[in-house]
């Protein structure tokens with residue numbers, strides 16, 4: 001195998017998600033270009049096939065469940081009679097499968113593309129091996145994404161478990177589900193399965209859920225979760241085993257050392273402990289492409305790897321693993337690699353959201369980082385509760401807030417953090433201002449916001465800027481009664 005000269009292409013793309021924008025731009029510039037497009041998984045990338053889109057197709061019905069449950073607060077006597085999990089799953093597939101098929105058709109019928117559904121590995125500089133053949137190009141674009149991390153837990157390999165890739169194949173609702181992990185994928189699936197009717201236990205290693213969020217944001221989500229599911233934080237899954245009854249048994253220990261290990265029996269186990277590089281398959285080092293100590297591909301500010309002619313983008317470079325960031329990278333790559341520009345990527349305002357109930361969104365620096373950047377004398381903090389706004393009151397909100405961080409004097413926005421309905425939409429005006437030359441909060445402070453809309457929560461947070469004071473930050477109440485095994 002892999003004998004003979006390698007087949008030459010004008011360009012090679014690894015991955016078929018965001019990197020495809022680069023492929024399209026090459027073809028637009030040269031309609032005769034021959035490009036090898038490689039993806040070992042269904043075409044379209046992680047976002048479409050097993051990430052953002054399918055998960056959000058599932059999360060919206062979960063939000064509907066939570067709204068119906070609150071209907072009587074508004075004098076509407078609706079009862080939730082049944083949730084048809086198979087229908088919810090089928091609806092998700094009905095959204096993504098036709099798109100995947102359309103993309104497959106596009107890839108296989110294009111005269112510009114040689115589409116390979118194979119795992120590719122570099123075997124020499126600029127040369128990849130896949131499915132018994134070798135291909136070569138002086139221009140290679142790596143959009144190889146990331147993959148779920150499988151933790152080293154004794155017994156796990158012999159047990160059955162799901163990841164965010166395989167959970168989408170479920171056709172029956174697990175009665176009891178353990179989710180190992182406390183980040184956004186774990187929390188989004190916890191919200192989904194709990195709303196569908198599973199008895200969910202989230203097992204996080206960190207002291208709080210969503211550890212990258214502001215502590216008070218984590219606390220808000222945890223408080224809401226504790227009314228619907230179990231949250232065990234600061235814990236370690238020591239062992240996984242299959243019982244004689246076909247259940248999965250987890251042995252879980254408090255990481256602080258308190259108490260005896262506890263055991264938990266569930267019908268399904270979902271692992272969501274993080275994402276890792278896919279370079280263990282690709283071996284970019286064989287082509288002179290350096291990776292960091294974790295295996296993420298190293299690029300400079302122009303998205304060039306250490307090997308001239310080879311570029312990387314998106315999750316593969318290990319920073320801000322979001323689809324909008326991968327798309328942004330692709331737009332920069334098109335300009336730098338194909339149009340001769342030298343534009344540096346700018347990640348100072350990469351927004352993010354967690355589509356739980358309540359929803360979370362943020363952009364820019366957190367309070368600790370803002371403090372480190374401007375110092376205590378120059379930091380202003382503004383906060384407004386959703387419940388203070390007329391729209392929030394109409395929606396019966398009793399929790400949720402916006403917190404904004406601004407530099408004194410210049411009114412330069414440093415960061416914004418929201419937890420509450422439509423947080424992902426509400427943060428957007430801050431993202432926009434963070435992309436202006438002076439990043440000033442003045443347009444929000446001086447401008448008008450529609451009354452009575454939820455956007456007043458952002459407006460009023462900026463209207464109430466006060467000097468930062470050291471205050472004891474509320475920690476997440478994952479362990480409200482003490483001890484990690486609350487709920």
Ligand SMILES: Cc1cc2nc3c(=O)[nH]c(=O)nc-3n(C[C@H](O)[C@H](O)[C@H](O)COP(=O)(O)OP(=O)(O)OC[C@H]3O[C@@H](n4cnc5c(N)ncnc54)[C@H](O)[C@@H]3O)c2cc1C
Pocket residue numbers: 014015016017018019038039040041042044045046047048050051052053055118119120121143144145146164185278281282313314315316321322323324325326
């Ligand atoms: C459950 C989940 C929910 C998410 N939700 C959101 C969200 O709400 N919002 C958001 O912004 N982001 C979300 N993301 C993240 C988002 O999906 C990714 O950031 C984005 O898809 C990365 O795009 P990419 O172009 O870097 O890689 P992609 O093109 O999407 O993936 C790379 C592809 O390359 C393939 N590949 C890798 N190595 C090789 C190889 N050696 N040979 C052949 N093929 C290879 C992979 O199998 C994969 O199909 C979510 C992710 C997950 C898992």
